[in-house]
Amino acid sequence: MNSKRGNRVAVVGGGLVGCVHALFLAKRGFDVTVIERRGDPRRENLYAGKSINLALSHRGLTALSKLGLDKIALSIATPMRGRMMHDETGNLTYQPYGINNEAIYSIGRIELNRVLIDAAEPMPNIRFLFNRKVNYVNVYERLIAGYDEVKKEDFSDTYDYIFGSDGAYSVVRQALMKTDRFNFSQSYLDHGYKELRIPPADGGGHRIDPNALHIWPRGKYMLIALANIDGSFTCTLFMPFSGDPGFDRIKDAQQLESFFKANFPDALDLMPNLLEDYFENPTSSLITIRCQPWNYKNNVMLIGDASHAIVPFYGQGMNSGFEDCNEFDKLLKKYNGELSEEMFAEFSASRIPNTNAIAEMAVENYLEMRDGTANPMFLLRKRIEHKMASKYPDQWIPKYSLVTFSNASYSKAQAIGRKQARIMDKIMLHSKIEEIWDSPEIENEILELVSSS
Amino acid sequence: MNSKRGNRVAVVGGGLVGCVHALFLAKRGFDVTVIERRGDPRRENLYAGKSINLALSHRGLTALSKLGLDKIALSIATPMRGRMMHDETGNLTYQPYGINNEAIYSIGRIELNRVLIDAAEPMPNIRFLFNRKVNYVNVYERLIAGYDEVKKEDFSDTYDYIFGSDGAYSVVRQALMKTDRFNFSQSYLDHGYKELRIPPADGGGHRIDPNALHIWPRGKYMLIALANIDGSFTCTLFMPFSGDPGFDRIKDAQQLESFFKANFPDALDLMPNLLEDYFENPTSSLITIRCQPWNYKNNVMLIGDASHAIVPFYGQGMNSGFEDCNEFDKLLKKYNGELSEEMFAEFSASRIPNTNAIAEMAVENYLEMRDGTANPMFLLRKRIEHKMASKYPDQWIPKYSLVTFSNASYSKAQAIGRKQARIMDKIMLHSKIEEIWDSPEIENEILELVSSS
Numbered sequence: 001m002n003s004k005r006g007n008r009v010a011v012v013g014g015g016l017v018g019c020v021h022a023l024f025l026a027k028r029g030f031d032v033t034v035i036e037r038r039g040d041p042r043r044e045n046l047y048a049g050k051s052i053n054l055a056l057s058h059r060g061l062t063a064l065s066k067l068g069l070d071k072i073a074l075s076i077a078t079p080m081r082g083r084m085m086h087d088e089t090g091n092l093t094y095q096p097y098g099i100n101n102e103a104i105y106s107i108g109r110i111e112l113n114r115v116l117i118d119a120a121e122p123m124p125n126i127r128f129l130f131n132r133k134v135n136y137v138n139v140y141e142r143l144i145a146g147y148d149e150v151k152k153e154d155f156s157d158t159y160d161y162i163f164g165s166d167g168a169y170s171v172v173r174q175a176l177m178k179t180d181r182f183n184f185s186q187s188y189l190d191h192g193y194k195e196l197r198i199p200p201a202d203g204g205g206h207r208i209d210p211n212a213l214h215i216w217p218r219g220k221y222m223l224i225a226l227a228n229i230d231g232s233f234t235c236t237l238f239m240p241f242s243g244d245p246g247f248d249r250i251k252d253a254q255q256l257e258s259f260f261k262a263n264f265p266d267a268l269d270l271m272p273n274l275l276e277d278y279f280e281n282p283t284s285s286l287i288t289i290r291c292q293p294w295n296y297k298n299n300v301m302l303i304g305d306a307s308h309a310i311v312p313f314y315g316q317g318m319n320s321g322f323e324d325c326n327e328f329d330k331l332l333k334k335y336n337g338e339l340s341e342e343m344f345a346e347f348s349a350s351r352i353p354n355t356n357a358i359a360e361m362a363v364e365n366y367l368e369m370r371d372g373t374a375n376p377m378f379l380l381r382k383r384i385e386h387k388m389a390s391k392y393p394d395q396w397i398p399k400y401s402l403v404t405f406s407n408a409s410y411s412k413a414q415a416i417g418r419k420q421a422r423i424m425d426k427i428m429l430h431s432k433i434e435e436i437w438d439s440p441e442i443e444n445e446i447l448e449l450v451s452s453s
Numbered sequence: 454m455n456s457k458r459g460n461r462v463a464v465v466g467g468g469l470v471g472c473v474h475a476l477f478l479a480k481r482g483f484d485v486t487v488i489e490r491r492g493d494p495r496r497e498n499l500y501a502g503k504s505i506n507l508a509l510s511h512r513g514l515t516a517l518s519k520l521g522l523d524k525i526a527l528s529i530a531t532p533m534r535g536r537m538m539h540d541e542t543g544n545l546t547y548q549p550y551g552i553n554n555e556a557i558y559s560i561g562r563i564e565l566n567r568v569l570i571d572a573a574e575p576m577p578n579i580r581f582l583f584n585r586k587v588n589y590v591n592v593y594e595r596l597i598a599g600y601d602e603v604k605k606e607d608f609s610d611t612y613d614y615i616f617g618s619d620g621a622y623s624v625v626r627q628a629l630m631k632t633d634r635f636n637f638s639q640s641y642l643d644h645g646y647k648e649l650r651i652p653p654a655d656g657g658g659h660r661i662d663p664n665a666l667h668i669w670p671r672g673k674y675m676l677i678a679l680a681n682i683d684g685s686f687t688c689t690l691f692m693p694f695s696g697d698p699g700f701d702r703i704k705d706a707q708q709l710e711s712f713f714k715a716n717f718p719d720a721l722d723l724m725p726n727l728l729e730d731y732f733e734n735p736t737s738s739l740i741t742i743r744c745q746p747w748n749y750k751n752n753v754m755l756i757g758d759a760s761h762a763i764v765p766f767y768g769q770g771m772n773s774g775f776e777d778c779n780e781f782d783k784l785l786k787k788y789n790g791e792l793s794e795e796m797f798a799e800f801s802a803s804r805i806p807n808t809n810a811i812a813e814m815a816v817e818n819y820l821e822m823r824d825g826t827a828n829p830m831f832l833l834r835k836r837i838e839h840k841m842a843s844k845y846p847d848q849w850i851p852k853y854s855l856v857t858f859s860n861a862s863y864s865k866a867q868a869i870g871r872k873q874a875r876i877m878d879k880i881m882l883h884s885k886i887e888e889i890w891d892s893p894e895i896e897n898e899i900l901e902l903v904s905s906s
Contacts, residue, residue, distance in 0.1 A: 181694075181738050185638030241634075285634050 005339075007031050010144055010159040012134050013166030014038075016109065017304030017321035019116035021165055023067050024329040026126045028337055033159070034120075034128045035144065037166075041113045053226035053234040054112070055080070055213070055315035056105040057404045063322035066329070069119055076111050078227040079103035084212035090266035094212065095382060099389045099398070102405045104213070104315060106226040108234075137162065137175035139296040161339050162300045165321075168287050170306035179296050189286040189311060189363070191221070192247055193238045196277045198270045200231025207270050208233070215369060216264050221245050222370035223264050235267070238286075238370065247283045286311045288359050294348040298341040301348070303328065308355035313365040314403060316358050320410070324351060357410040361403065361417070381424055384437050388446055395450050396420070423449040458792075460484050463597055463612040465587050466619030467491075469562065470757030470774035472569035474618055476520050477782040479579045481790055486612070487573075487581045488597065490619075494566045506679035506687040507565070508533070508666070508768035509558040510857045516775035519782070522572055529564050531680040532556035537665035543719035547665065548835060552842045552851075555858045557666070557768060559679040561687075590615065590628035592749040614792050615753045618774075621740050623759035632749050642739040642764060642816070644674070645700055646691045649730045651723045653684025660723050661686070668822060669717050674698055675823035676717055688720070691739075691823065700736045739764045741812050747801040751794040754801070756781070761808035766818040767856060769811050773863070777804060810863040814856065814870070834877055837890050841899055848903050849873070876902040 007030045011022045014036030022032045038044075056064075056077055064070040081103045082096040097104060120126040132155060134146040145156035164172025176182055201207045208214060210227035221239035228234060242248040250256050253275050260268040268274065289309035294302040304321035328347055335343040368378075388396040399417030402408045423446060427433065436442055460483045464475045467489030475485045491497070509517075509530055517523040534556045535549040550557060573579045585608060587599040598609035617625025629635055654660045661667060663680035674692035681687060695701040703709050706728050713721040721727065742762035747755040757774035781800055788796040821831075841849040852870030855861045876899060880886065889895055 181641040183638075183640045185636075185640070187636045187638070188634040 005160045008160045009033070009163065010035060010157075010161070011163045011165055012137070012144065012172050013164065013170075013304075013306070014113075014117070014128060014130070015165065015167065015304075016113055016116065016318055017325065018163075018165035019113065019120060020063055020067065020322050021163060021303055021325040021328070022126055023069075023116070023120055023123075024063075024325050025163075026120070026123050027067070028329070028332060030125065030161075032126045033157075034126065035132045035134055035146075036128065036130050037133045038130065040117070040128070040130045041110050042117060053228075053236070054107050054109055054318050055226070056107045056112075057315060057319050058102075059316070059326075059407055060319040060322040061105075062407055063326040066326060067119070069115065072115055072119075073107065073112060074105060076115065076229060077105035077107040078210050078229060079105055080211055080213045080226070082212050084209060084214045086214060086216045086264070086266055088218075088263065088265070093379070095379070096386075098401060098405055099386070099393065102401070103211075104404060106210075106213070106228070108228060134166070134171050137164075137172050137300070139175050139179060139300045142299050161298065164300065164302045164306045165304045167305045168289055168309035170302065172300060173289075173291065173302055173306050176291070176296055176300060176302065183290075183292040185288075185290045187288050189366070190240055191238055191366070192241045192283045192285050193236050194247070194278065194283050195281050196223075196235040196237060196271060197273060198225060198233035198235055198267075199272065205231050206233070207231075216267060217370050218263055219371050223267055224369075225267070233270075235271070238366070241283070241285075250278070288363065290356060290359065292348070292352055293345070294351065295344040298339055298344040301328075301344055308351075308359060310355075310359045310362045311366060312362070313369055314358065314362040316362060316403065316410075320355060320358050323407075324355075327351060354410040357414040358403070361399075361410070361414055377428065380434060380437060381428055384427065384442070384446075385420070385424065387438070388443070391443075392447065395447060419450075458613045461613045462486070462616065463488060463610075463614070464616045464618055465590070465597065465625050466617065466623075466757075466759070467566075467570070467581060467583070468618065468620065468757075469566055469569065469771055470778065471616075471618035472566065472573060473516055473520065473775050474616055474756055474778040474781070475579050476522075476569070476573055476576075477516075477778050478616075479573070479576050480520070481782070481785060483578065483614075485579045486610075487579065488585045488587060488599075489581065489583050490586045491583065493570070493581070493583045494563050495570060506681075506689070507560050507562055507771050508679070509560045509565075510768060510772050511555075512769070512779075512860055513772040513775040514558075515860055516779040519779060520572070522568065525568055525572075526560065526565060527558060529568065529682060530558035530560040531663050531682060532558055533664055533666045533679070535665050537662060537667045539667060539669045539717070539719055541671075541716065541718070546832070548832070549839075551854060551858055552839070552846065555854070556664075557857060559663075559666070559681070561681060587619070587624050590617075590625050590753070592628050592632060592753045595752050614751065617753065617755040617759045618757045620758045621742055621762035623755065625753060626742075626744065626755055626759050629744070629749055629753060629755065636743075636745040638741075638743045640741050642819070643693055644691055644819070645694045645736045645738050646689050647700070647731065647736050648734050649676075649688040649690060649724060650726060651678060651686035651688055651720075652725065658684050659686070660684075669720060670823050671716055672824050676720055677822075678720070686723075688724070691819070694736070694738075703731070706732075741816065743809060743812065745801070745805050746798070747804065748797040751792055751797040754781075754797055761805075761812060763808075763812045763815045764819060765815070766822055767811060767815040769815060769856065769863075773808060773811050776860075777808075780804060807863040810867040811856070814852075814863070814867055830881065833887065833890060834881055837880065837895070837899075838873070838877065840891070841896070844896075845900065848900060872903075 009025055009030045009032045011018045011032060011034045014034040018034055022034050026032045056073060061070050064073050081101060082094055085093040117128065131149040132146055133149060134144055136145040141158060142162055143156060143158045144162065148155045164170050166172055177184060198207055206227055214225040216223040223235060223237050225233040225235040240246045250259055256275065256278055287309055288311060291307055294307045303324040310317055331343055331347050385398055389398050399413055399420060402413035402416060427442060427446060430436060462478055462483045462485045464471045464485060464487045467487040471487055475487050479485045509526060514523050517526050534554060535547050538546040570581065584602040585599055586602060587597055589598040594611060595615055596609060596611045597615065601608045617623050619625055630637060651660055659680055667678040669676040676688060676690050678686040678688040693699045703712055709728065709731055740762055741764060744760055747760040756777040763770055784796055784800050838851055842851050852866055852873060855866035855869060880895060880899060883889060
């Protein structure tokens with residue numbers, strides 16, 4: 001169909017998803033140019049105080065393992081096997097993530113990016129162009145133009161295929177927006193986030209348990225902390241932009257300290273640099289992006305945040321992007337390595353329902369994390385579900401496990417999760433559920449509800 | 454609050470909503486400049502073959518009457534008191550729109566635009582700048598820049614307040630999109646439309662009843678016709694872009710004729726210019742636009758299609774835009790004529806739920822028009838509703854009447870409509886509803902359901 005097309009592929013955006021996609025395409029023989037706005041993360045310190053720590057889990061690891069990169073990624077990651085909830089007085093409650101001791105892995109964005117670039121560099125058919133700011137993409141001519149910030153000159157080039165992995169504010173997507181009947185939405189939460197830090201203990205090592213994701217759930221807002229391998233924790237405060245509480249209410253050191261003293265006293269003790277971190281780091285917004293289709297013919301395809309940026313509360317942003325790359329590779333195999341128009345259309349159509357599903361689940365999980373995890377009835381509900389999952393692993397796989405510890409489609413995980421939620425809503429209506437939750441009657445009722453419909 | 458601000462207002466877009474808004478603002482003493490991309494519609498023929506005829510109804514007339522322009526508008530309009538459905542063999546079924554013989558009014562976009570500009574022209578504090586293409590808006594500086602196509606030179610100017618009434622593809626909205634946390638979506642139907650025409654009868658006058666909106670409902674597609682005062686009808690074919698049927702399947706005169714012969718034989722007889730119209734007029738797309746907020750502080754505000762373009766199936770695009778202007782004027786009165794930041798925020802927050810509601814109802818009404826109107830059970834359902842509305846006008850005001858013949862908020866109309874739909878779903882389940890629909894039992898059941906909850 002495109003017999004005159006060559007195999008020169010541009011990947012716009014050399015972040016995590018761009019690198020993984022470049023590696024997959026290079027392994028299938030394409031000549032891949034990765035065009036990245038920032039400098040080489042192996043030579044520059046690109047920390048910008050707004051990363052949100054990443055939680056690598058099964059879907060991401062599945063893609064990395066196909067590239068032979070799972071072990072090296074895990075070597076720079078910290079396993080987290082559950083949530084550790086901190087209440088207002090510092091009391092802890094622990095909740096395992098999995099039924100079988102599964103973990104999610106706290107990993108630094110920059111560190112993983114370095115690993116991926118290192119893996120790509122020896123390949124003769126991947127080339128990285130750093131410090132190139134893409135300003136313009138022509139989807140019809142497959143042309144990319146921009147500014148080379150090192151040479152201080154404009155650049156432009158055409159490619160046979162263009163992939164946009166350039167994030168939530170994608171320039172490639174802006175070009176697609178001008179094509180006919182491109183459906184698009186961007187929606188923001190009224191809540192923002194600010195990155196903070198718990199430094200390593202004086203003698204080295206972590207000040208709190210590194211093998212849990214720490215949550216200070218406070219109803220309308222929350223603080224979380226994920227361990228880094230250097231002994232520090234990256235913390236994130238999620239809160240409304242305005243109101244009470246709200247970022248706009250904390251204007252000076254005193255207001256900050258009294259807010260933390262009242263709400264996160266144990267965290268305050270662990271954060272000697274709170275004042276600087278809080279007032280120097282930006283307050284960032286939380287966006288959800290959807291579009292349809294992701295492609296223009298077989299000229300241009302969006303992947304990762306560029307086509308489906310999601311909020312971070314399910315830990316699936318990077319994982320869903322890596323799954324894009326893996327699914328694209330599987331489809332490419334089915335199409336005998338040909339990047340045809342049909343293949344592009346099928347990829348877009350098959351991924352969108354799944355990324356819509358995880359987008360919705362991610363927004364819902366914010367409420368669960370900030371509110372539910374502090375609620376005794378929520379904890380009981382989780383205990384019942386945990387019991388069912390342990391005792392009847394074939395009949396009850398929790399939604400969290402389907403999303404996090406399996407490669408089941410997000411749509412399927414969402415559908416099963418909805419059914420489970422309806423069942424548990426019903427079970428929790430029993431007036432003495434606190435007393436009878438562990439009874440055979442409740443167990444049988446759940447099993448019957450699971451097998452019906 | 455803005456004591457240094459003057460009263461120079463720019464209205465970007467001199468279409469119907471822009472003109473009505475300019476008139477309202479001028480009556481409150483603001484100095485208004487209307488900046489319009491096209492030429493003066495009183496001096497140029499701007500017909501572009503893609504207008505969709507407009508149905509002026511109560512909300513639009515309410516705004517026009519406040520400006521003293523309802524009578525002149527009605528003088529160039531044709532009342533339509535019901536739907537006239539045409540089946541495949543040309544048989545007609547008539548359904549009145551209102552309970553009390555109310556009408557909606559077919560009116561030409563250009564003709565109404567001319568009336569509005571004529572009304573504005575004598576006012577010393579409204580100025581029209583035609584043939585100015587706005588390319589850039591700076592919401593912080595309140596600056597508008599573009600190209601003057603008559604003088605062939607760039608222009609730029611700052612204003613105290615900027616209103617964007619520049620339609621679904623608004624340039625003003627593009628500027629708002631760059632502000633922080635601007636929520637936006639554009640979504641297209643898979644169906645498009647093409648404008649066609651029934652010319653006047655040979656001796657003048659209309660070839661079919663001008664006082665009805667004609668519909669040829671065919672399930673997945675439909676043709677409609679609205680009368681013009683010159684004796685012609687503007688017709689619109691709505692159909693999927695691709696598939697069977699689909700615009701992409703009609704490639705030549707023979708395919709076109711056999712499609713019309715099979716599906717719209719009576720319309721075909723009325724359209725001597727079908728071939729030219731069909732292949733010369735564009736196939737246009739049907740977009741829904743949503744955004745939130747509509748404003749940036751009290752610098753910039755969007756109104757009309759720029760903030761809430763909707764599909765045409767409820768005949769509320771222009772009417773909802775005129776209602777924007779009227780609601781803005783009412784709020785401005787409440788704020789003593791001050792265009793304050795609070796006033797802008799309140800307007801945006803109060804209008805959005807209502808324009809979201811009509812956007813949803815408009816999409817739903819496509820299904821009803823193209824499918825429901827050809828369905829005997831749908832017609833029976835409407836007959837029952839009509840009976841209830843006639844007999845119990847306080848208990849049962851149909852959703853269509855609330856939307857079209859009242860100024861009740863769209864949100865309220867939608868909520869009442871949903872309740873009525875639930876009631877009628879239940880009523881239509883009676884196995885012998887065709888026989889018992891007119892019985893006192895059914896009547897009482899409906900009245901009970903209305904008064905409950």
